[in-house]
Amino acid sequence: MKLKESDQGIKITEQPKKYATVGSFIRGAFDSKNTMVGFDEDLDQMMDTLTGDESNLQILSVVGMGGIGKTTLARHIYSHPSIVSHFDLHAWVTISQQYSVHEILLGLIKDIKVVQGQGEQLTGCNVDELGLRLHKILFGRRYFIVMDDMWSIEVWNAIKRFFPDNYNGCRILVTTRLSNVADNFHSCTPHRLPLLDEVQSWSLFCDKVFGKLESCPLELEEIGKTIVRNCGGLPLAVAAISGLLAKSSRTVEYWESVANDTYEALNMGGDGFCFEILSLSYRHLPVHLKPCFLYMATYPEDSIIKISRLVKQWVTEGIVKPIRYRSLEEVSEDNLKDLIDRNLIQVRDYGSRNNIKSCTIHDLLRELCLNEAEKEKFLCVAMIHSLNSLPGSINNMRRLILQRSSDEEVFQERSSDEEEFQQEVFDAMNSASCTRSFICRGSEYGPIKLPVRSRLLRVLSLGSIYSLEEILQLVNLRHIHFEDPFFGDELNILESLLSLPRNLQTVDFSGTLNFRPISLPTEIWEMPHLRHIKMSQGDFYLPDPPSNNSKNGKLKNLQTLYKIRNFRCTNEVLRRIPNLKKLGITYRGLSGGFGWDYYEVYNLAHLCNLESFNLDSRGLSGGFGWDYYEVYNLAHLCNLESFNLDSRWEKLPQNFDFPRSLKKMTLNSCQVSWGYLTTAVGSLPLLEALNLEDWAVMGREWNPVEGQFLKLKSLRIVDTDLVEWVADSSHFPNLEKLQLSFLRQLKEIPYGIGEIGTLRSISLFSCSSSASDSAEKIQEEQQQLGNSDLQIRIET
Numbered sequence: 054m055k056l057k058e059s060d061q062g063i064k065i066t067e068q069p070k071k072y073a074t075v076g077s078f079i080r081g082a083f084d085s086k087n088t089m090v091g092f093d094e095d096l097d098q099m100m101d102t103l104t105g106d107e108s109n110l111q112i113l114s115v116v117g118m119g120g121i122g123k124t125t126l127a128r129h130i131y132s133h134p135s136i137v138s139h140f141d142l143h144a145w146v147t148i149s150q151q152y153s154v155h156e157i158l159l160g161l162i163k164d165i166k167v168v169q170g171q172g173e174q175l176t177g178c179n180v181d182e183l184g185l186r187l188h189k190i191l192f193g194r195r196y197f198i199v200m201d202d203m204w205s206i207e208v209w210n211a212i213k214r215f216f217p218d219n220y221n222g223c224r225i226l227v228t229t230r231l232s233n234v235a236d237n238f239h240s241c242t243p244h245r246l247p248l249l250d251e252v253q254s255w256s257l258f259c260d261k262v263f264g265k266l267e268s269c270p271l272e273l274e275e276i277g278k279t280i281v282r283n284c285g286g287l288p289l290a291v292a293a294i295s296g297l298l299a300k301s302s303r304t305v306e307y308w309e310s311v312a313n314d315t316y317e318a319l320n321m322g323g324d325g326f327c328f329e330i331l332s333l334s335y336r337h338l339p340v341h342l343k344p345c346f347l348y349m350a351t352y353p354e355d356s357i358i359k360i361s362r363l364v365k366q367w368v369t370e371g372i373v374k375p376i377r378y379r380s381l382e383e384v385s386e387d388n389l390k391d392l393i394d395r396n397l398i399q400v401r402d403y404g405s406r407n408n409i410k411s412c413t414i415h416d417l418l419r420e421l422c423l424n425e426a427e428k429e430k431f432l433c434v435a436m437i438h439s440l441n442s443l444p445g446s447i448n449n450m451r452r453l454i455l456q457r458s459s460d461e462e463v464f465q466e467r468s469s470d471e472e473e474f475q476q477e478v479f480d481a482m483n484s485a486s487c488t489r490s491f492i493c494r495g496s497e498y499g500p501i502k503l504p505v506r507s508r509l510l511r512v513l514s515l516g517s518i519y520s521l522e523e524i525l526q527l528v529n530l531r532h533i534h535f536e537d538p539f540f541g542d543e544l545n546i547l548e549s550l551l552s553l554p555r556n557l558q559t560v561d562f563s564g565t566l567n568f569r570p571i572s573l574p575t576e577i578w579e580m581p582h583l584r585h586i587k588m589s590q591g592d593f594y595l596p597d598p599p600s601n602n603s604k605n606g607k608l609k610n611l612q613t614l615y616k617i618r619n620f621r622c623t624n625e626v627l628r629r630i631p632n633l634k635k636l637g638i639t640y641r642g643l644s645g646g647f648g649w650d651y652y653e654v655y656n657l658a659h660l661c662n663l664e665s666f667n668l669d670s671r672g673l674s675g676g677f678g679w680d681y682y683e684v685y686n687l688a689h690l691c692n693l694e695s696f697n698l699d700s701r702w703e704k705l706p707q708n709f710d711f712p713r714s715l716k717k718m719t720l721n722s723c724q725v726s727w728g729y730l731t732t733a734v735g736s737l738p739l740l741e742a743l744n745l746e747d748w749a750v751m752g753r754e755w756n757p758v759e760g761q762f763l764k765l766k767s768l769r770i771v772d773t774d775l776v777e778w779v780a781d782s783s784h785f786p787n788l789e790k791l792q793l794s795f796l797r798q799l800k801e802i803p804y805g806i807g808e809i810g811t812l813r814s815i816s817l818f819s820c821s822s823s824a825s826d827s828a829e830k831i832q833e834e835q836q837q838l839g840n841s842d843l844q845i846r847i848e849t
Contacts, residue, residue, distance in 0.1 A: 092122060092125070092126050092129070092246070095126060095244065095246065096126065096129060096130065098244070099113060099115075099126075099130060099226075099244060100130065100133065100135065100136070102224075102241060103130065103136065103139075103197070103224050103226075104135060104136070104139050104222075105222075106222075107222065108220045108221060108222055109218055109220055109240075110216065110217075110218035110219070110220075110223045110224070110225070110240070111223075111224055111225075111240045111241055112224075112225045112226075112227060112238040112240050112241065113224065113225070113226050113227070113238075113240075113241045113244065114226075114227045114228070114229060114234075114235035114238050114241070114243045114244065115127060115226070115227070115228045115229075115235075115243075115244045115246060116228075116229050116230070116231070116232055116234075116235040116243050116244070116245050116246070116396070117230070117245060117246035117247075117396055118230060118287075118334070118396035118397065118399075118415065118418070119230055119289070119330050119331045119333060119334050119396075120287050120288065120289025120290065120327070120330055120331060120417075121246045121248065121287060121288060121289070121396075122246055122288040122289070123201075123228035123229075123230075123246060124201055124202070124228060125288065126228075126246070127199050127201060127226055127228050130199075130226065131143065131145060131197075131199050131226075136197060139195070139197075139222075140195050140196060140197040140224075141194040141195045141196060142165050142190070142191065142194050142195075142196040142197070143164075143165070143196070143197050143198075144161045144164040144165050144196070144197075144198045144199070145164060145198075145199045145201065146160045146161050146164065146198070146199070146200055146201070147201045147202055148200055148201065148202050148203045148204065148208055149202050149204065150204045150333065150336070150337050152204075152205075152208055154180050154208070154211050154212060155179070155180050155183065157208070157212060158180065158183040158184055158187055158212065158215065159175060159183055161187055161198065162175060162183065162186060162187055162190065163175075165190055184212065184214070184215035185215075187215050187216075188215045188216075188217055191215075191216060191217055191219075191223075192217045192219065193217075193219055194219065194221075195219065195221045195222050195223055196223050196224075197223070197224050197225075197226070198216075198224075198225045198226070199225075199226045199227075199228075200225065200226070200227045200228070201228050202228060202229070202230075203227050203228065203229045203231075203234055204229065204230070204231065204234070204337060205234065206233075206234050206237045209227075209237070209238075230334055230395060230396050231394060231395050231396070232245075232393070232394040232395070232396065233391075233394045248285065248286030248287060248415075249286040249287075249288060249291070250286065251278075251281065251282065251286075253286075254281045254282075254284060254286055254291050255277075255278060255281050257288065257291050257292065257295070258277065258280075258281050258291050258294075258295045259277075261291070261292060261295035261296060261299060262277075262295045262298050262299045263299075270303070272305055273303065273305065273308055276305065276308045276309055276312050277308065279312045280294060280298075280308065280311055280312045280315055283312065283315035283316075283416070284315070284417075285415050285416045285417060287415065287417055289327055289330060289331075290319055290327055290417055293319055293327040294311070294315065294318060294319055297311070297318060298311065316417070316420045319417070327417070328417075328420075328421060328424075331417060331418060331421050332421060332425075334395060334396075334397055334418075335397075335421060335425060337395075338395070338397075341373075341374055341388070342388055342391060342392060344372040344431065345367055345372060345373070345385075345388045345389070345392065346392060346397055346422060347422050347425060347426040347429070347431050347432070348366070348367065348370065348372060348422075348431075348432070349398065349414045349418075349419060349422050350419060350422035350423040350426045350432060350434060350454075351366075351432060351434070351452070351454045351492060352414070352419075353456050354416050354419060355413070355416070356413065356414075357401050357402070357411050357413060358401070358411055358412050358413065358414075359410070359411050360386075360389065360409050360410060360411060360412060362534075362561070363385075363389070363412075364382055364385040364386060364389070365382075365532070365559050365561070365584075365585055366512070366532065367385045367388070368381040368382060368385055368558070368559075368584070369511070369512055369531045369532035369558045369559050370452075370490060370511075370512060370532075371511075373385050373388065380612070382584075382612065389409070389412070390409075393409075393412070397414070397418060398412050398413070398414055399412060399413050399414070399415065400412055401413045404717075404742075407741070407766065430450055430451070431451070431452065432450060432451065432452035432453070432454060432490075433450040433452070433453055433454070434454045434456060435453070435454070435455055435456070436455075436456055450487065450488060451487060451488065451489045451490065452488070452489065452490040452491075452492070452512075453488045453490070453491050453492070454492045454493075455491075455492070455493045456493075487509075488509070488510065489509060489510060489511045489512065490510070490511060490512035490513075491510055491512070491513055491514070491515075492512070492513075492514040493514065493515050508526055508527060508528065508529070509529055510527050510529065510530060511529055511530060511531045511532065511556075512530075512531060512532040513527065513530060513532065513533050513534070514532075514533075514534040515534070515535060528555075528556075529556060530556065530557055531556055531557060531558045531559070531582075532557075532558060532559040532561075533557070533559070533560055533561070534559075534561040534562075535561075535562050555579065555580055555581075555582070556582055557580055557582065557583060558582050558583060558584045558585070558610075559584055559585045560583075560585065560586045560587070561585065561587050562587065562588040570592040570593055570594055570618050571588070571592075571593040571594070572593070572594045572596070573586075573593055573594065573595055573596060574596070575596045575598075575599055577595075577596070578596075578598045578599065578608070578629065580608070581607075581608065581609070581610065582610060583608055583610060583611050584610050584611060584612050584613070585611075585612060585613035586611075586613060586614055586615070587613055587615045588615065588616060592616050592617065592618035592639050593616075593617060593618065594617070594618055594619070595614070595617050595620060595626075597621065597623075597625075597626065598625060598626065598629055607628075607629045607631070608629055608630050609631065609632055610632070611630050611632065611633060612632060612633060612634045612635065613633075613634065613635045613636075614630070614633060614635070614636050614637065615635060615636065615637035615667070616637035616638065616639050616667070616669075617636075617637065617638050617639070618638075618639050618640075618641065619639075619640055619641070619652065620638045620640075620652065621651070621652050621653065622652060622653045622654050622655075622656040622657050623653055623656065624653075624656055624659070627656055627657070627659050627660060630660075631660075631661075631662070632662050633660050633662065633663055634662055634663060634664045634665065635663075635664065635665040635666075636657075636660070636663060636665070636666050636667070637666075637667040637669075638654075638667070638668055638669065639669040640652070640669065640670050641669075657690065658690055660690060661690070661691060661692060662692055663690050663692060663693050664692055664693060664694045664695065665693075665694065665695040665696075666690070666693055666695065666696050666697070667697040668696075668697065668698050668699070669699045670698075670699065670700050690712045690714070691712065691713075691714055692714055693712040693714050693715060694714060694715060694716040694717065694739075695715070695716065695717040695718075696711065696712070696715055696717070696718050696719070697718075697719040697721075698718075698719070698720055698721065698723060699721040699722060700721070700722055700723045700724075710733070711733060711734065711737060713737060713738060713739070714739060715737050715739065715740055716739050716740060716741050716742065717740075717741065717742040717743075717744075718734065718737075718740060718742070718743055718744070719744040719746065720744070720745055720746070720749035720750070721746045721747050721749055722746075722747050722748055722749060723749045723750075724748060724749075724750075724751050725749070725750055725751070726750070726751065726752050727750055727752045727754065727755040727756075727775075728752075730745075730750050731755075731756075731757055731758055731761055732758075732761075735757065735758065735761030735762045736761060738763070738764070739764060740762070740764060740765055741764055741765060741766045741767065742765075742766065742767040743762075743765060743767070743768050743769070744769040744771075745769065745770045745771065745773070746769075746771040746772070747771060747772050748772060748773055748774075749773070750770075750773055750775075751773065751774060752774070752775070753774055753775065753776040753777060753798075754775075754776065754777040754778075754779075755775060755777070755778050755779070755780075756779045756780075757779075757780050757784040757785070758784070759783050759784060761784070762784065762785050762788075763786060763787070764787055765785055765787060765788055766787055766788060766789045766790065766811075767788075767789065767790045767792075768785065768788060768790070768791050768792070769792040769793075769794075770792070770793050770794070770796060771793075771794040771795055772794065772795040772796075773796065774798055775796055775798065775799050776798045776799060776800060777800060778799065778800075778801075778802070778803055779803060780803040780805055780806060781803065781805030781806075781808070782805050782806070782808040782809045782810075783805075784805075785806070785809060786809065786811075787809075787811050788806070788809050788811060788812055789811050789812060789813050789814075790812075790813060790814050790816075791806065791812070791814070791815045791816070792815075792816045792818075793815075793816070793817050793818070793820050793824065794817075794818040794819060794820070795818070795819050795820070796817075796820045796821065796824060797819070797820065797821050798821065799820060799821050799823075799824045800821070800823050800824070801823055801824055801826075801827035802815065802824055802827045802828055802831065804827070804830070804831060804834070806831065807831035807832075807834060807835050807843070812843060813842060813843065813844065814843070814844045814845075814846065815828050815831070815832075815843070815844075815845050815846070816845075816846040816847075817846070817847045817848070818848045819848070819849060825847045825849075828845050828847060829845060829847070831843075831845070832845045
């Protein structure tokens with residue numbers, strides 16, 4: 054493929070088909086008008102680095118998802134007059150997925166103007182001979198080389214020896230979709246391109262469709278903005294759809310048809326190149342990552358996807374392959390990080406310890422998932438209002454996902470007859486005889502009745518239940534998730550739910566609201582595959598293991614128990630759950646007949662794999678203190694990373710030691726002193742997040758000690774009587790986020806806090822006016838010092 058762009062001074066010579074495929078076509082089609090929107094700041098930053106005073110060879114990388122504008126930015130840099138005049142030699146080479154080291158070196162030599170015309174005599178040279186020739190050409194000269202679309206660090210490792218460091222300001226610019234590739238170039242921090250906002254997207258759209266001298270007609274403006282929003286800020290999609298509309302009829306009817314089916318227009322109107330360039334990322338995935346990526350199509354557009362739930366679903370769906378010495382959940386998390394590094398999934402929200410809490414997937418990538426998944430019969434996604442038009446191939450689909458229509462009026466119309474609605478869903482499931490996973494997204498659905506042919510189901514996720522008796526027949530069930538409340542006698546059926554499916558792995562009632570705790574059956578101890586039991590809005594009672602089975606019934610795979618009410622932490626029970634990682638316990642309504650010694654909480658110290666512990670001790674009985682129950686023995690939980698303690702006004706003992714492994718701690722109503730907090734908590738070597746809520750600490754003055762809280766990144770203080778807070782930057786040297794709420798007596802935030810180099814945000818809610826004034830003053834002082842990154846948020 055041969056592409057010449059004389060208007061930019063770029064010459065890309067003929068390249069072998071095996072490594073210059075779609076990429077070359079995209080560069081020509083994507084930006085023939087030489088328009089760049091939204092990258093001005095990125096361009097300025099990179100230009101400063103490229104022409105800066107650093108004499109050693111530097112490698113800059115631009116990373117982002119396919120179509121986000123990496124090549125466009127690189128092209129503008131490459132052709133910029135200051136770059137052209139600053140460097141002696143310039144060359145551009147496209148790497149792509151199927152690369153050839155020989156052809157890359159040959160392409161670079163040909164593209165350098167000083168040796169043009171010598172391509173024929175170099176064709177027969179081997180890699181070492183070409184590399185030596187390139188090295189001689191570059192030696193002693195200030196050169197600038199762009200390596201576009203790099204998919205593997207092995208490419209760089211194979212050719213880096215041929216680029217001399219002349220100590221005169223040579224630069225290499227690499228574009229890639231893979232974060233792990235960009236991270237390998239240590240000389241400069243990777244430059245990550247964001248998606249365009251709505252204003253930038255609209256500006257690019259108008260420039261492409263109407264040019265510089267024409268504006269969008271008023272009757273098309275609202276429809277046009279809808280089309281732009283459908284592109285989700287992806288420059289490739291905006292350019293593709295605007296290229297289609299620039300050559301089409303400018304009528305309201307036609308633009309509305311494009312707005313109603315933007316994805317089809319992107320796929321067909323531009324010769325399919327938009328989805329073709331995105332599909333390169335999918336085709337490049339290793340085999341073990343492809344099903345994980347395709348599974349993202351089960352979530353509706355613009356969903357905020359909880360990582361904890363996604364990981365559990367991958368495991369129970371059987372799409373994660375085991376690796377020796379690692380749990381399936383750990384392998385799933387590795388796969389997720391790999392997809393994020395490849396810019397196929399975006400991080401939505403981080404936890405207080407910088408762990409990933411939720412993610413999203415771009416609408417176009419989700420559409421790619423959907424197309425590939427249905428093509429490979431991996432899953433089928435259907436809208437509730439269009440069940441009658443389901444494809445005949447649904448019989449062969451292993452996973453059936455029903456979603457509410459995005460058209461609210463259509464949904465309400467179809468839902469007006471509840472019996473008809475239920476029958477449609479029933480018929481769809483009955484026809485999908487091979488379905489192993491059935492998922493209803495959203496809680497607005499009517500109750501679902503399961504057909505007899507659903508007995509093969511392994512994964513079941515529903516909003517509400519028509520009859521729980523049907524679920525008891527699902528002997529192959531591995532994963533069950535309910536969203537809506539249960540009422541009346543159905544609770545009795547639910548309590549026996551775990552009696553039959555011995556293959557059950559995950560029970561997630563995290564969305565249910567219960568009027569009374571659920572008692573799990575004794576048979577739970579005979580379910581060796583069980584991995585997670587979670588109920589966020591209610592509690593459950595865990596029965597004692599049967600005495601006649603004391604040597605068996607070990608739940609080696611159980612990792613989550615959340616939340617158990619009045620849990621008896623006997624040695625016998627804990628022996629049967631040795632690999633528990635997340636535990637939530639609520640103690641309420643303890644009667645005088647049973648003391649805390651009966652519950653043996655101190656035995657939890659034997660759970661050596663526990664990572665997260667939530668203890669709600671509102672039922673702590675009077676007459677006995679913490680010392681009596683030896684709760685301080687929890688300090689022996691050597692792998693515990695997260696600890697949430699709600700003592701409800703029972704003051705912690707002074708000899709209470711926290712596990713040294715803690716990274717996150719939440720204390721609620723513990724009434725400890727600031728001095729105790731500084732010594733007992735501040736000395737924890739790994740602590741990154743500290744939440745102090747509802748009088749967790751009492752006292753009018755806090756004077757931290759230097760050398761404490763060394764790794765603390767997030768500090769949250771809610772509702773206490775703190776007045777004087779004396780601190781400087783050395784007391785919290787790595788603090789990034791400070792949140793203060795209901796501190797109505799606090800005089801001011803220490804001004805030394807603003808001098809912490811890592812601090813990024815200070816948030817105040819319903820605090821004293823003097824504290825708010827001090828926060829604003831800190832921001833002003835930092836701005837005067839050139840620190841514009843510090844964000845202040847104040848709410849009254």
